Amino acid sequence: MTAIRNILVGGSALVAAVALAGCSLEGTSKAGNGSEGESNVVAYEADYPAYDSIDEVIEESDVIIRGTVVGAQVRELLPEASEGDDPAANPQAGVSPEEAAEVDPVIVTVSTVKVAEVLSGPAGGVEAGDTVEVSQLGGTVDGVTYKEEQTTHLVKGTTEYVLMLADHGPQAPYDLLNPTQALYTVTPGEKVEAVADDGFGNAGSVGQLAAKARTIGSAR
Structure with a gap:
């Protein structure tokens, strides 16, 4: 049987978790041991803010960094308790405290990113050489494998990323404004390329993107 439940996560996405009993995902590494095999799957369906241009993503980003992933861990995140009786704003409207306490946590993968360059961000914020945590749905x-179809998880290693991030406070990881429109890699020629097909293809070079971010920032 398929079960669907709505969850508010991190302030940036409304998630529906669809439990698919008995389904398998071949070739998925299980947490903690790196082995491959079959596992049950829970499909997350997330509603993210969407943008019409890369300029809009830059303008809405709290910080934009260039960096590499040096580590990652899977965490369980309890959904935010939103108040109000409107189901559109509060997926848990009408749910009793006892039922709310039984809501399953949301599974996220939190990557530790070593910052090589800050392309945009507030003065006194993240600096080159820092490490920051970036949260993505799934793990x-x-x-049991939890997947969200728009999400491409960051990969530990030498791949350089440009990440356009939302800041949720000092005690919380950053997350991408949009899993496809805010995630890019850097080529050996310094070109910024979208990871997903529906990312923006006109990001230009790292230098051009940083200059655009400064221009947008000064116009605020």
Whole structure:
């Protein structure tokens, strides 16, 4: 049987978790041991803000960084308790405290990113050489894989990313404004390329993107 439940996560996405009992995802590494095999799957359906241009993503970003992933871990995140009786704004409207306490946590993968360059951000904020945490939906826990179809997880290693991030406060990881429109890699020629097909293809070079971010920032 398929079960659907709505969850508010991190202030940036409304998530519906669809439990697909008995389905398998081949070739998925299970958390903690790196082995491959079959696992049950929970499909997350997330509603993210969408943007009409890369300029809009830059303008809405709290910080834009260039960096590489040096580590990652899967975490369980309890959904935010939103108040109000409007189901559109509060997916848990009408749910009793007892039922709310039984809501499953949301599974996220939190990557630790070593910052090589800050392309945009407030003075006194993130600096080159810092490490920051970036949260993305999904991960594998106890043989169950949680997936969100728009999300491409960051990969530990030498791949350089440009990440356009939302800041949720000092105690919370950053997250991407949009999983496809705010995630880019850097080529050996310094070109910024979208990871997903529906990312923006006109980001230009790292230098051009940084200059555009400064221009947009000064116009605020």
